Amino acid sequence: MSKPLNIVRLDANQADFGRHLDALLAWEGVSDKAVNDRVEEIIAAVRERGDAAVVEYTARFDSLDVARMDDLILDRARLELALERITPAQREALEVAAERVRSYHEKQCQESWRYTEPSGTVLGQQITPLDRAGLYVPGGKASYPSSVLMNAIPAKVAGVPEVVMMVPTPRGEINELVLAAACLAGVDRVFTVGGAQAVAALAYGTESVPRVDKIVGPGNIYVATAKRAVFGQVGIDMIAGPSEILVVCDGQTDPDWIAMDLFSQAEHDEDAQSILLSPDAAFLDAVEASLNRLIGELERADMVRVSLENRGALIKVDSLEQACEVSNRIAPEHLELSVADPEALLPSIRHAGAIFMGRFTPEALGDYCAGPNHVLPTSGTARFSSPLGVYDFQKRSSIIFCSPQGASDLARTASVLARGESLTAHARSAEYRIKN
Template identity: 80%
Template structure:
């Protein structure tokens, strides 16, 4: 196999650096009109014909010989069977990863709270888990048991009563690792459907697929488009863009390590993005040489090559301070601080989905077993959003109890503000409760 890279080289000192960086980072998840209309038609069919539409779409799109919806349902016993079909080493790895993910997410649980004011007024917050969550899992060759753990375990830790998983099985291809992960993570029901039709079924419910409150998990352009359309009917986690990694290095890490860290994201797909930022120009040259040396050894060399050539970059900066500024400007999904003292720079990192500290902490550890969630904001959305977590499966209700004295005192304030907004009924409702006043 012949592969070659022509990874972009940028220098933060160049006058047009900002323009070149913006161009490099630009990515739009835009469905064309054909995809959009097809998804709308699928959603409409599932809403109108329920299970029958699911069976027909699964036959057509996945090549599965399903006669009824019963052929697309996997019970708990089937998930437990998957545990026996994977190797002992695989089961041990899944269980260890699941345990670490569970321990980490237990710390995210929020509790209800209240406090009482001097006049007896009680204010607080009630935290309640969602009733039911839907988990979309890609199927076939693009199967990710790690995503099952990362999506299902936080939901269970949050206290979600039922987690429903949908996973396509193209041409009947079942991934035992995915099913084993579902068993370990505590998934309650599994339907072997995928695509926009699976999203529609979760959002609106069918005779067999229960309606959920929130849909999480990755998928292709049809899945992403469907999630956009059903948002509001249900909650969604995010519309994720291509995977991305930004490595900030002081030039002292083994260049082969850094090259492989860049590959770890580039191998996802051609649109994935891998960027290295360093003040050491000679080190950037060494990493470029490592890329060329190691690329022919990779199983997914063609994908990596297209990703590196299309959206990758080696960026030279003035110093580490400017490297951090560039990192915050990019707001990456994954940020590796491959430096001598990462803790010293951590306070200056404002925007990143996950931060990997030090030379020995590869991003791959976070993908599988470190503990924190690998479902992260992409395409610069780390500026305003966070990793998936327990808090995504909990909702908060405000608690307000007013004593007689408290209602009277607050009534004066509410009355003034309500009348200032010309909302007389609001004002009089509050005024009725003011002591010695019955309203006007």
């Protein structure tokens, strides 16, 4: 039998709770100088030498015998072949998930609008999709077809004409599920390129890789550093930290269920975070017992242990109301309200990437097929950020049309304000439109 988990136990009413919680939540995702320098070197090389640099870095970092860019391009026929190669059960699951994700995101679509004032002035907003989006997908054994669906489908629903996917194939390892997902999601072009060189190629373009307007999708520290470096040249979705789950439970859910929900995040990587809040101390004990009993059944037990012991916690609160206060302070990526009446708590939740309501709604369903996007703000950024969605692939342009009378009316106001800012040309530009 493995040794018991050494998971942190806290009480929200202890005097130093805030300090302990802050230490638990602390996450520094900034790259070190060596990583930054390496990424800057790669970006500069891709900007200068285009395809040649991409091929060179891909051959070196992915241990591939490639000599030209054509060796790194997968056509539509290859994606369709992947769809045929996967098992019928896998295809059905991908198709169900894709349809649910598409259906949910179609409800996010916004339309252009305008209104006319009595003077004849027309004001409004025009909604247009990005011209081209880039999707980064981790490759090799750490492959996530669900991420392809979650990133590509909203772009297509938004009306983006071209979605370009970058997926590395280290040592030639190709994940057929990822390619099948790309086929179903409507990805237009696929390059088997990864790392900072993939991000640089998408941001600046090469002879073969088209320049995109926005780059989305998860990646390792080199990918994240490169996305940060090219931001401004292109848009990015976010710089994501480790995956997180916060479970609020009234003590009435099966402790084995809650234990597995906590495991579901801890198995992502050693830095993932799993926290349980409950007003029932005996229930916290029961969940801890379940964690210790079930961990040996997991394929990634060693990783889960490191995650739970380094960043996990079981926290006693006085009430579910206090649990909501602590939750808002944490601003979790995933929040499970595993209680009898989750609707009663919902108005108290101000900060969360996704909220899973009730005992029968584990976060794992959201990762794959519930419908809402699983690309969510991490590391407390749910205080000011939202899930990835259709709106991330659209732009809003203001529409302003002035009738002669409307221009005259507005010009009088603009003139006064412009002269107050000593911007005489602004004022005179407006004053030319004033009717005598």
